[in-house]
Amino acid sequence: MPELPEAETIVRGLASRLPGRTITGVHVKHADVLPGLTPAAFGRALRGRRFEAVERRAKKVVLRLDDGRRLVVNLGMTGGLVLSRSPRAAEATHVAVRLDLDDGEQLLYDDARRFGRLELLDPEGWERKHAALGAEPLADDFTGKVLFELTQRSRTPIRNWLLDQRRVAGVGNIYAAEALFRAGIDPARPAKTVTRRQATKLRDALRDVLAESIAARGTTISDFRDEQGEAGAFARWLRVYGREDEPCVKCGRPIVRAVLANRSSFFCRHCQR
DNA sequence: AACGCGCCCTGTCCGC
DNA sequence: TGCGGACAGGGCGCGT
Numbered sequence: 001m002p003e004l005p006e007a008e009t010i011v012r013g014l015a016s017r018l019p020g021r022t023i024t025g026v027h028v029k030h031a032d033v034l035p036g037l038t039p040a041a042f043g044r045a046l047r048g049r050r051f052e053a054v055e056r057r058a059k060k061v062v063l064r065l066d067d068g069r070r071l072v073v074n075l076g077m078t079g080g081l082v083l084s085r086s087p088r089a090a091e092a093t094h095v096a097v098r099l100d101l102d103d104g105e106q107l108l109y110d111d112a113r114r115f116g117r118l119e120l121l122d123p124e125g126w127e128r129k130h131a132a133l134g135a136e137p138l139a140d141d142f143t144g145k146v147l148f149e150l151t152q153r154s155r156t157p158i159r160n161w162l163l164d165q166r167r168v169a170g171v172g173n174i175y176a177a178e179a180l181f182r183a184g185i186d187p188a189r190p191a192k193t194v195t196r197r198q199a200t201k202l203r204d205a206l207r208d209v210l211a212e213s214i215a216a217r218g219t220t221i222s223d224f225r226d227e228q229g230e231a232g233a234f235a236r237w238l239r240v241y242g243r244e245d246e247p248c249v250k251c252g253r254p255i256v257r258a259v260l261a262n263r264s265s266f267f268c269r270h271c272q273r
Numbered sequence: 274a275a276c277g278c279g280c281c282c283t284g285t286c287c288g289c
Numbered sequence: 290t291g292c293g294g295a296c297a298g299g300g301c302g303c304g305t
Contacts, residue, residue: 059298074299076281076300077298077299154276221297222285222298261276
């Protein structure tokens with residue numbers, strides 16, 4: 001489900017609401033979302049803590065606490081953070097973890113498939129995690145030159161390359177497909193065959209599609225909801241993802257689905273070379 | 274050592 | 290209507 005724009009949508013929603021509020025209770029319904037931590041230890045660590053800031057790194061929602069630690073939420077495929085007083089909060093039907101807040105509202109971690117994970121990291125642990133992640137595609141220093149140089153050592157298909165979070169962080173299957181379409185690049189092309197000029201086009205396409213999706217509050221295919229439980233609106237602007245056999249918006253030929261590294265890849269054979 | 278692959282888990286949809 | 294199979298936005302651990 002959530003890639004960078006969806007995580008960013010949740011972060012922006014929570015950033016104006018969470019800081020300053022204190023966790024008064026912790027309820028763990030599905031301990032499998034807490035790797036290496038018992039529910040009791042998780043509860044002890046969080047109870048009494050105040051939220052200080054809400055940030056994003058890659059596809060992760062980072063909730064900074066007043067003791068310097070961070071609750072790092074990896075949303076997996078179907079994870080979401082929803083505030084219980086939102087009109088649509090009742091649609092959070094797979095709540096794995098519930099945090100009670102001092103004003104009586106609750107922050108719900110909802111995740112049907114439970115591929116998501118909640119980690120509690122001290123500053124050093126977070127620094128290690130942060131360092132293991134690649135470039136932020138929306139950062140000022142993510143230039144065409146940087147992307148070009150990063151790609152030149154890898155023979156893996158450029159679509160797979162984009163999904164590797166150690167290189168560029170935050171891009172998933174939807175936005176990889178959309179950016180490659182906009183840049184006119186075949187998803188199966190070995191990364192190192194992308195030219196300098198194409199790298200710049202790809203960089204621009206990535207930033208454009210991610211920014212446009214954030215402006216639309218993310219892509220909801222079926223599961224994604226923001227912190228109020230609302231769907232994102234970007235799905236209608238997708239040009240290739242999920243559009244197998246539909247006409248290409250540029251040339252009218254059918255969009256093709258091919259499997260690369262066990263995951264669907266959508267593209268136009270004519271417009272992407 | 275850079276890859277691809279299977280798997281984690283639940284829900285939904287499609288063909289029979 | 291029921292049932293099996295395919296598929297889904299992610300990412301870890303494994304083997305090669």
